[in-house]
Amino acid sequence: GENVEQHPSTLSVQEGDSAVIKCTYSDSASNYFPWYKQELGKGPQLIIDIRSNVGEKKDQRIAVTLNKTAKHFSLHITETQPEDSAVYFCAATNNAGNMLTFGGGTRLMVKP
């Protein structure tokens, strides 16, 4: 089955700096890669996603890149703000779309 690895497990940045979280996946059939943000005491919430026919997608301060050949994808947050502090999860799934496989999560801390 699919295996998704996520790095780093914790990341501390200064407010205004950029943050990058990286994930690798094992199943070459995977073609949908969402990112979820989990704030303290809440369930995860989708923040951005990318499909395999696209190499990059951007939404304001967040962007995701995908390299299908290398089987890795990354989340980029620019101009970080304290409210970006949360746990971020990457995930992957295939055409069936019925089972998301999640990475282990990254705890991002943005210091004011």
Added chain:
Amino acid sequence: DADVTQTPRNRITKTGKRIMLECSQTKGHDRMYWYRQDPGLGLRLIYYSFDVKDINKGEISDGYSVSRQAQAKFSLSLESAIPNQTALYFCATSPSSGPYNEQFFGPGTRLTVL
């Protein structure tokens, strides 16, 4: 997300007890999921259901069972709880139109098995 509710929010129980976690949704979604979250392991799928008559095992279904009582309700049971089932449990829903759909998560249930 208030559209997906989970009860109870916190539960402490003893080894061997039967426990039921409940999930309700008002989003009108057909698909419902149960996940378990452990530190460093992300979210792992326990069971999922694509409609009322459909139940499927996920990655870690051993020791768990589910019931889909209605489109809006999906319950997770631990028949005989054990300490390594201590975790944060999430219910999620998604629409059934197309393969790539956002999953909407409930607020979670923190379960402690002593």
